[in-house]
Amino acid sequence: MSSIENASSTEKQVSPSASKNIVHLEAASQRSQDVLITEPPADGGKSERMVKLKTDLFILPLLASIYFLAQMGRSDLGNAKVAGLDDDLSLTPDMYSNVASIFIAGYLVFQLPGTLLLRQIGPSFQFSGAMILWGVITVCTVKATSYGQLMAIRFLIGVIEAFIQGSILYLSFWYRYTELATRGAIVYSTSALAGSFNGLLSYGVQKDLGGRNGWTAWQWIFFIEGMIPIIWGFVVLxxxxxxxxxxxxxxxxxxxxxxxxxxxxxxxxxxxxxxxKLILKLLIDPKFWMTTIVNCGNHYCANALQNFIPALLHESMGYSELQSQLMSVIVYAVTFVSIIGSCWVSDRLKMRGPVIMADSALSCVGLVLLLLLSQPAGRLVAACITAAGAYPIVVLTLTWTATNHPGYTYRASAAALINVFSQAVAIAGNMSFDDPPFYRKGLGSSLGMIALSGVVAGLLDWYLKILNAKKKREQHTPEAEILRQMSIDEVGNKHPDFFYTY
Structure with a gap:
């Protein structure tokens, strides 16, 4: 749903002060007046369709490849575990959970500056530089011989990958609000493809490279998955x-x-x-905190699944190490379809909250089945259902954040801080998966958290409708006219001609 209302629109949100087919704020450097620009129809003419197609071709493959390789860097730990990492480095279940969590801690430190500096550094320099650096450090994992060394390496990779987490912010520079979820899905769905590719790659490495040149299978996994972003980073640049x-x-x-x-x-x-000042205003905005809770509840589950799906397949479903690598491909393939499908529906219906609620319910069904079923085939289906519900919520929430927080500082800070809090909660999610082989404690707590995510999404949807109705009533008040003299970059979503997406 477009965030600036169109008077001729048949949608739920209509700005009484808008003229037909116009009224989008230029919000440039003028403080004394807003510059209104005529916006082409949302479906666009031939020229806009060509621009959109060319933008898709220039941006989406490259941005998707960045996220694909970043997700490989996150999920390679789970595959390395199955390939013998924990045995060679004498990692206990608690130690492995710590290694998975320390990666997230790196995000917490640098997520906000890594996002706010996107325009200052420049997306091409920032994204490519991060790729090259995390690739180099991933290759260094080959030489890790202790728990402490592995902890340090994973922390540094987390710090560097924080600088590529502005992908939705970057997309929001180029696309309309009603195009954003589908494009975000194309980029983020590569996380599912990365999981599948990791499973296939790890299967091949364990089968053919384990022991070659004196390296174990997990060393080869880290070497190969470190070299790829180093090379591709120069293409992105x-x-x-x-x-x-x-x-x-x-x-x-x-x-x-x-x-x-x-x-x-x-x-x-x-x-x-x-x-x-806008960052401080953000921190007292209830809409920001409600969106944060939605994302935190989902991240608790989704991040843990990323690290423990291969282990669940191997330890609780009876699949061999090689079989579990292949079976993880099935889970991620289903997830890929789910991400694209959910976000496409969200853009078509022009709504975020109800779709998030539906995905949350789907994931809850999968988690209940994982807790109740004992047969491997049934648990595999349950794992697919859980992931298919959880992963789309990530991109839908980030898209919701971008559309409801206009202006560079407000939008960048919201995207970064929501991720910071979500990653902190994800650490707790990883730590809860410490009771192999069935991981019932982790699955049970994930069920509660993702259910919370769906409930709060519904409350936020209701709250935003109330706020939009209030804005419509106050369109012609003296306070609204004063705010219209300021740019949207200065006042954010308080601008009277900005309406929320729900």
Whole structure:
């Protein structure tokens, strides 16, 4: 649902102060007035469809590849565990949980600066530099001989990967709100493909490379998965467009103007100024905290699944080490379809909350089945259902965050801080999976947390509708007219012509 209302729209949110088919704020550097720009129809003409297609072709494959390789870097630990990492380094279940969690701790330290600095550093430099650095450190894992060394390495990888977590923020520079969830799904769904690819790669490594040149299978896994981002990082540096204001090649002048029009329609100003006051305002915004709870509840479950799916398949379902690597491919393949499907439905229906609630319910069904069933085939199906419900919520929540927090500082800070709190909760999720082989404590607590996520999503959906109704009633008050003289980058979602997506 578009965040600036259109007077001719048949949707639920309509701004009385808007003129037909217009009224999107330029919100550039002027403090004295907002510059209104005419926005092409949401379905676009031929020229806009061409711009959108070219933007998709330039950005989505590269951004998806970045996220794909980042997800490989996260989930390789689970595959390395099955390949003998915990035996060779004498890791207890608690130690392994700590290694999985310390990776997240790196995120907590650098998530906010890594997101806020995206415009200052430049997306192409920031993303490619992070890829090269985490690849180098992943290769260094080959030489790890102790629990302490592995903890240090995983922490550093987490720190560096925090600098590529602005993917939804970057996409919001280029796409309309009603296009964002589907594009985010294309990027984020690569996490499922990465899990599948990791399973296939680990299967091949264990089968053919284990013991070759004196390296164990888990050493080969880390070496191969470290070299790939090092090489690909230079491709990203050369080809990824930086921002709409700095498009270098591939678009005509008219197309560049269309890109700017579309970017302004999503409340991007091109100004990377960081406004600390808006960060403080964000922290007292109940909508921010409700969105955070939605994401935290889901992350508790989704992040743990990422690290423990191979172990669940191997330890509680009776599959061999090699079989469990292959079976994890099935789980992630189902998840890939679910992410694309849920986000496509969300964009088509122009709603986030109800879709998140449905996905939460689906994941709850899967977790209940995992707790109750004992047969391997039934538990495998339950694992697929759980992951299919949990993973789409991640991108839907981030999209919801981007559309309801306009302006660079407000949007970047919201995306970063929601991730910070969610990753902190994810540490607790990892720590709860400490009772092999069935991991009932972790599965039970995940059930409670993802149910909480769905309930709060419903409450937030209801609250945003109330706020939109209040904004409509106050369109012509003196306070609203004063706020209209300020840019949306200064006042964020308090601007009277901004309406919430629900």
């Amino acid at each position: 050369a080809l990824l467009p930086p921002t709409p204001e700095q498009v270098r090649f591939g678009f005509t002048e008219d197309e560049k103007k269309m890109i700017m029009t579309r970017s302004r329609a999503a409340h991007n100003t091109g100004n990377g100024t960081i406004r600390p």
